[in-house]
Amino acid sequence: MVDNAWCVDAACSGNPGQMEYRGVDLATGRQVFHFGPIWGTNNIGEFLAIVHAAALMQKKGITDYAIYSDSISALAWVRNKRAKTQLERTEKTEQVHLLIARAEKWLRENSKKMPDIQKWDTKEYGEIPADFGRK
Numbered sequence: 001m002v003d004n005a006w007c008v009d010a011a012c013s014g015n016p017g018q019m020e021y022r023g024v025d026l027a028t029g030r031q032v033f034h035f036g037p038i039w040g041t042n043n044i045g046e047f048l049a050i051v052h053a054a055a056l057m058q059k060k061g062i063t064d065y066a067i068y069s070d071s072i073s074a075l076a077w078v079r080n081k082r083a084k085t086q087l088e089r090t091e092k093t094e095q096v097h098l099l100i101a102r103a104e105k106w107l108r109e110n111s112k113k114m115p116d117i118q119k120w121d122t123k124e125y126g127e128i129p130a131d132f133g134r135k
Contacts, residue, residue, distance in 0.1 A: 001125060003027045005118075006053050007068040009130035010045025016087055017041075019096070021049035023056070024130040026068065032056070040087065040096040046074035047083050049130075050117060051103040057115050066116040070128045075119060081107040 003026055010021035020036025033056060035048070046069060053067045069075055077083045083100045087093055107114075120128045127133075 001026075001068075001121075002066050004064055005066040005068055006032055006057070007120060007128050007130045008046070008049035008053050009070065009128050009132065010042050010049055011132035011134055012040065012042040012045060013134075015041055016093070019045040020132075021045040021052070022130055022132075023049060023053045023067075026129060029129060038095050038099075039092050041085065043071065043073045043077075044083060044085055044087065044096055044100065046071035047077045048099055048103055050074055050078050051106060054110070054115055054117070055106055058110065058113055063115075066118055068118050068120040068128065070120040070122055072119070075117065078107065078117060081111065 005026040006023045007026050008023045010019060012019040016039060018037040019040035022034040023032040025032055033052060050067055050069050057065055082104055089097050
């Protein structure tokens, strides 16, 4: 594990339901960003959190930090530059679908500038520090 990192996590009440996500600086425990709640799913939140962290790092010129996520699905979606969600597109989910499209576009346009994105090992390190603690 590297200390120069942000960790991200999402929470969702229901599936789908009210979803939010955040990023936390691993070294300080300080919340770096928070978004939501909006209607979505936990996997969507995890995906958006990774992309949000990467985009914010790029905007701030942070090039020596990694991103940790405990979501295998979100990591795969980022790697493939496509959120493989089954969430139906409705009036209630339109906002999250627009965010997904924006995130996918950002990934396609910025894949060469991505920070190191790693899987958080919960068994070894415990709960990810960005966890909302609602389990």
